[in-house]
Amino acid sequence: MRYSRIAGMGAYLPQRVVTNTELGRSLGVSEEWMVERCGIRERRYAAQGEGTAAMAAEAVRQAVADAGWKLEDIDFIIFATLSPDHFFPGSGVYLQNILGLSHIAVMDVRNQCSGFLYSLVVADSLIASRRYHRIVVIGAEIHSHCLEVPETNKEVAILFGDGAAAVALEVSEEPLILSSSLHVDGSGADYLKLELFEQKRRPWITPEDIRERRQIPVMDGMRVFLRAVTEMTATSKSVVEKAGKKLDDVDLVVPHQANLRINETVRRRLHLPPEKFFHNIQTRGNTTAASIPLAMVEAREAGVLKRGQLVLLVSFGSGFTWGGALIRF
Amino acid sequence: MTQPPENRIIDLIAEILQRDRAKITLESRFIEDLEANSLDVVELACLAEEEFGVRIPEAQIAYIRTVGDVIHVISNLKRG
Numbered sequence: 226m227r228y229s230r231i232a233g234m235g236a237y238l239p240q241r242v243v244t245n246t247e248l249g250r251s252l253g254v255s256e257e258w259m260v261e262r263c264g265i266r267e268r269r270y271a272a273q274g275e276g277t278a279a280m281a282a283e284a285v286r287q288a289v290a291d292a293g294w295k296l297e298d299i300d301f302i303i304f305a306t307l308s309p310d311h312f313f314p315g316s317g318v319y320l321q322n323i324l325g326l327s328h329i330a331v332m333d334v335r336n337q338c339s340g341f342l343y344s345l346v347v348a349d350s351l352i353a354s355r356r357y358h359r360i361v362v363i364g365a366e367i368h369s370h371c372l373e374v375p376e377t378n379k380e381v382a383i384l385f386g387d388g389a390a391a392v393a394l395e396v397s398e399e400p401l402i403l404s405s406s407l408h409v410d411g412s413g414a415d416y417l418k419l420e421l422f423e424q425k426r427r428p429w430i431t432p433e434d435i436r437e438r439r440q441i442p443v444m445d446g447m448r449v450f451l452r453a454v455t456e457m458t459a460t461s462k463s464v465v466e467k468a469g470k471k472l473d474d475v476d477l478v479v480p481h482q483a484n485l486r487i488n489e490t491v492r493r494r495l496h497l498p499p500e501k502f503f504h505n506i507q508t509r510g511n512t513t514a515a516s517i518p519l520a521m522v523e524a525r526e527a528g529v530l531k532r533g534q535l536v537l538l539v540s541f542g543s544g545f546t547w548g549g550a551l552i553r554f
Numbered sequence: 555m556t557q558p559p560e561n562r563i564i565d566l567i568a569e570i571l572q573r574d575r576a577k578i579t580l581e582s583r584f585i586e587d588l589e590a591n592s593l594d595v596v597e598l599a600c601l602a603e604e605e606f607g608v609r610i611p612e613a614q615i616a617y618i619r620t621v622g623d624v625i626h627v628i629s630n631l632k633r634g
Contacts, residue, residue, distance in 0.1 A: 262593060447592050451612060454600040490597050494604040 229352040229360075230397035231554065233294070235287020236390040236522040237280050238509070239271040243369075245383075252379050259383045264485025268386030268510030270369035276310045277389075278319035281365035284389040284515075285324060288361060292393040296324055299393075301357040302331040303348050305340025305364045305514035307543070309333070312422065316365070337417075338481050338542020339407070340364055340514035342550055345538075346405050348394050358396055364514030365389030371441045381442050384484065386510025390518035403535075404468035405550040406460055413452060413545035416445040453487045453541040457549075458494045461539050464549035472497060474535055475551070479524060481540035482506035482516040491539075503529060513542065530554060559606060559628045566601055567621060570594055580622035602628055 244267045245256040260266060271280065281304060289296055302317065309316040315333030336343045341364040348360040368385035371377065394401070420439045422429050434440070457480065465472055478501055480488045485506050492502045503524040512519055517538055524530035536554045541547040560580070568575040571590055584590040599615045602608075602624065608631040618624055 261591070447596050447615070448612065450593055450596045451600065451615065454596075455603075458604070486593060486597055490600045493601060 226400075227353050227355060228397045228400040229349045229394040230399065230401050231392050231552075232359075232395040233288045233290070233292025233393040234391065234518060234522045234525065235284050235289070235291055235393075236388065236515075236519050237283035237287065237365075238388045239269045239275060239280065241270045241272060242267050243270050243386075248383065252377065252382055254379055254383070262380070262484075262486075263384055264489075264504075264507055265383060265386075265510050266507050268508070269388055271367045271387040275367070276316075276319070277306055277308055277365050277367050278310050278316040278323055280367070280387070280389040281306075281316065281320050281363045281391070282323040284365065284391040285320070285361050285363055288391040288393040292395065294359065294393060294395075296326060298359050299326060299361050300329055301348075301351060301360045302326075302329065303334055303344040303360065303362045304331055305334040305336065305344045305362070306366055307335065307337045307340070307513055308366045308368060320363070334514075336514075336542075336546045337544055338483060338511075338513045338516065339540040339544070339546035339548050341517045342405075342538060342540050342548040343407055343546075345392070345550060346402065346407060346548075349402050352394060352396055360394045361391050362394065362518070363389065363391040364512075364516070364518055366513045366515050368513070371438075377438065377441050378443060380446050381444050384511045386512050388509060388512040388515045388519050390515045390522055392518050392521070399553065401552050403470070403551045403553060404464050405548065406464050406467065407548040408456065408460070408546070410545045413448070414543075416448045416545070417543040418443060450484065450487055452545060453483060453547075454490045454494065456545070456547045457487070457491045457539050457541050460547060460549040461491070461495055461537055464539070464551050465537065468551045470535065470551065475501065475537045476534035477524065477530055478502045478537045478539065479517055479520045479530070480538075481542065482509060482520055483511050483542065487541075500529075503527075559625050559632070562605060563598075563602060563624055563628065564621065566598055566605070567624075570598055570601070578621060580620070580625065582621045583619055584621075585619075598624065606632060608632060
């Protein structure tokens with residue numbers, strides 16, 4: 226059998242730090258209200274002119290250097306984002322052009338907060354199938370363009386941050402993914418979505434849409450919270466069981482960073498101690514597809530993610546999409 | 555698990571909301587009396603599900619107003 230391993234990881238964060246003090250002034254809400262709802266204290270916002278693909282390119286460069294590769298060694302890229310530079314083409318082609326890798330293929334993935342996990346499972350399978358040998362999986366997002374206005378949806382605006390992170394996968398004799406499980410329940414699609422553009426309508430975009438701020442995501446926070454806790458808890462248990470392990474065997478859980486309260490509730494339902502759950506949402510916000518690899522990079526920097534550990538990755542997000550993977554890091 | 559639902563649910567509420575347990579009664583209203591928000595109630599429901607091994611339907615969570623409502627929902631689900 227042929228498997229993959231994570232040879233390197235990298236991340237890129239825009240320079241601008243937006244604290245709750247600053248965002249609270251723009252939105253007209255208190256810092257206390259923001260922390261109570263999601264545990265986030267600050268997040269990063271991309272600069273004017275900074276695009277999703279450009280941020281992704283920086284993260285790819287970091288991951289490739291960390292793996293000891295050259296950029297030319299990459300033979301496939303999978304790019305997960307819900308905030309592409311343009312509606313079409315996908316950001317993958319821009320990323321390929323920025324990196325100057327005209328010889329390789331890039332695939333775009335649209336699975337929101339679960340985009341990284343879906344991409345990781347696909348990349349692992351492509352390496353196992355012997356079709357590709359060195360794949361970079363990237364998650365990158367820019368949410369901030371529509372959040373920093375008083376008219377925005379405050380519950381949504383406080384959650385999101387910008388960022389990019391990538392993992393470089395290469396051939397291995399030992400498995401990276403011991404078990405995985407990916408899910409969708411499309412009946413939840415309307416509970417967290419960006420309404421524009423509405424392709425079935427003519428005209429598909431109007432001045433009224435902009436006046437009514439339909440370019441800002443809408444969310445039913447209660448439903449998302451409830452379902453996220455339910456599915457992340459169940460998926461964590463099932464993925465660990467599928468690998469023939471117990472939850473106690475897991476060295477570290479790196480969950481999607483959507484809301485500190487969701488992750489803490491999942492942790493408690495799994496009866497795991499706080500030190501087994503890694504969180505960086507307090508300073509990064511929810512970076513959707515970038516959040517798990519970004520948390521992995523920062524967990525390694527913090528010394529809590531180490532080689533050889535049994536690590537549970539678990540996500541839930543818009544769609545609804547969710548999933549889990551138990552990996553040997 | 556061996557405790558009656560009342561005691562354990564009030565423990566959970568005191569912990570989640572960081573309120574004095576002695577001041578929480580079955581009649582306490584989450585929003586008006588305990589200054590909770592909708593996410594607090596959802597978090598409570600999620601933890602109570604695990605604690606008591608039940609699945610609380612979303613529609614029932616939406617109708618929870620008081621501490622007594624939570625206990626009523628859990629007790630009914632446990633009776634089954």
